[in-house]
Amino acid sequence: MYDLDKILDEVRTKYYASTTLPRPNILWSDEHWTAINGKYDLYNNQITISRALNSNDISYEALASVVYHESLHQDFAEHDRKFMLRANRFPNYKTYAKELDEYLSDYSLNLKYDKITADYSKDKNEVVFVIIPYLEDFQNAFTFYDGNIYIDTEARISNVSKTNLTIFLVDNGEKYHIVAWAENAEFFKVQKQILHGDFGGLDFSYRIWTLRDNVKILFDTTCTYAIGKKAFPVSLEADKFIIYDIRSDVIQEDLKYVNSYCEGFYELGMAPFATEIAAPYTQLAYMELYAIAVNEAGFRGVWAANALCKMDLNYDTLFNRADALRDSGLITLAYHEMKKAYSLASKNSNCAVELIKLCAMVSDFSLGNQLIKELSGSIAVDEYLANSITHLQK
Structure with missing residues (x-):
């Protein structure tokens, strides 16, 4: 056409x-x-x-x-x-x-969902339906951090097969709407927390996590598939979850919808394959590219920093890459890149400060305390650094 x-x-x-x-x-x-x-x-x-x-x-x-x-x-x-x-x-x-x-x-x-476009139920043993405590803003239940997706729910789930398909629902009062699904999620009966806010990261709670690429989140305008409440046992409303065998007849229509959905997904976080890719700034001079790598936020900052490292791998470019990775929530990758930068920095105090904060986030107490000893007494101590030092010296 x-x-x-x-x-x-x-x-x-x-x-x-x-x-x-x-x-x-x-x-x-x-x-x-x-x-x-x-x-x-x-x-x-x-x-x-x-x-x-x-x-x-x-x-x-x-x-x-x-x-x-x-x-x-x-x-x-x-x-x-x-x-x-x-x-x-x-x-x-x-x-x-x-x-x-x-x-x-x-x-x-x-749009008719009459063509299977995926097979999320392949090799799965169980299907878990989970209610998340949001409605219009259901996407807030999903947090991308350090390459994974963490999901907030009140459901206290345990003893789920490791090969599962989890389908997330919101309760609109009369029906449940499917808003997302995930493969091979891990469940925790007790709520867990990541508390990195004091070190410059995020604070959040979760009971479910899985790899970023295993999660599919819908846009609010495409959450059109609804399931009547009478289709589920009454226990779902109280427990916030229900588990079915993958072969159960009562969920086959739901699986057909999931496997034939074709209206696009809400992209949360950076795909693992993209973390090493350099943006195609091939026609720019070094200083022009450097300015972009320093000023770009989020994933674009990572891709610009990757391009800069490809052009000239040195302390400055590695530091920028580590900083961009951290700003994008890729904490472990940022920690490893900042270590590389520090090895080239001749004990640069600014790099040590940022690496100490990352050590606090990944709980590397050994390296963190070594760096604290190497810091000069004249270094300016911001709130994140002070909190990181207190945490590492416990």
Whole structure:
């Protein structure tokens, strides 16, 4: 139907082309995304547009506005004021945004889940339905930290098979809605905590965790699959969980929905494969790239720092990479990178300070106390450092 490469070239000629990154690749999504029009991934410099938009029911100009929007993300990470000011320069941008929203809303309502796109139940023994204590803001139940996903729930679950499929529900008063699922999750009957706030990290509680890539979280607009409360034993409402054998007849329709879902997932955290990838800033000079690596936040900071390390691996570039990893919640990776930086730093006190904080987070008391002894008495002690020293010296 539509030629995305042609549209991209037109957008770059008439409206916007990044001066820091080369022309991105562009393609259609495999799935029929309805919650998002498209996305831009910096690590591979690629724009992906929802396959649902490849239709005569969408105007050429509306689709071009999506390509324009994603092209802006080469240089603008967030949908902040600067981004929106630039986005609204596209002729009739708001009108096309309304057209797209109305089209995808109708598309989602009429989309038939008649094709199996995944097999999350493969090699699983049990299916666990778990209620999470949120409704509209259910995504807040999931925390990405140190490469894993931690899930908040009141359910006190134990004795679950290690090969399980866990389906997360929210209670809307009359029915339960499926909002996410996870493979091979680990359960804790007693609530656990990660308390890194005093050291510059996060504080949160959880009863379930699994690997980041094992979790699929839906957008709030695509949580359309509801299960009547009478379909479950009454114990679910009180216990917040119920366990079924994977072969149970009563859950097969639910599994069919999960395995055929195709409207896109909410991306939480950084995929493990992407932590070592360098952003394609190949045309930039060292100091230009250095400025980006220092100033970019989140995962874009990691990818920029990776590019800088690839150009010149030294103390400064390793320190920036460690700092970016920590800011992205990748604590263990940050700890190892900061150790590498410190080995090149000739006992740099600033690096020692940051490594002490990371030692407190990963509970490396031996190295932490060694670094405390090496610190000069003149170093400025901030709150995070003071807390880290107190923790390590206990």
